[in-house]
Amino acid sequence: MITRQNILRHELTGLDVRVEQAQNHSLNGITGLVVLETRNMIFIRTRVGIKKVAKKGVIFRFTLPSGKRVDVTGTVLVMAPEKRINMRIKR
Numbered sequence: 084m085i086t087r088q089n090i091l092r093h094e095l096t097g098l099d100v101r102v103e104q105a106q107n108h109s110l111n112g113i114t115g116l117v118v119l120e121t122r123n124m125i126f127i128r129t130r131v132g133i134k135k136v137a138k139k140g141v142i143f144r145f146t147l148p149s150g151k152r153v154d155v156t157g158t159v160l161v162m163a164p165e166k167r168i169n170m171r172i173k174r
Contacts (some may be wrong), residue, residue: 087153090145091160092168095120099146100127103154106140117145122163 085093095117102113113134119126125143127134138157145153160167 085147085149087147087151090147090153090155092170094164094168095125095145095160098148100125101144101146102127102136102141103144104142105136110134110136110141120164123161125157125160 085098096119098117100115100117102110105111113127113129113136115127115129115134117125118128118133123138125136125138127136138160141157143155143157143160145155147153162170
């Protein structure tokens with residue numbers, strides 16, 4: 084089960100997401116479904132198509148299956164998803 088505490092150790096594909104804040108202001112407010120994640124990018128399916136958003140310099144708001152929302156700084160996501168899922172999180 085995905086929670087606030089363990090979201091970094093889970094797959095992001097399939098989660099609803101919103102770009103809350105980005106260095107590129109034209110990306111602010113993009114909402115949709117995460118369809119693909121690479122080392123540096125998150126691909127979001129929106130009403131008008133798929134948007135590519137760089138992880139670095141962006142704050143994402145993910146909606147968990149439970150309905151709770153979690154803000155994540157994209158910089159902590161910059162790595163291959165399969166490596167991030169297996170990493171140890173420092174507390």
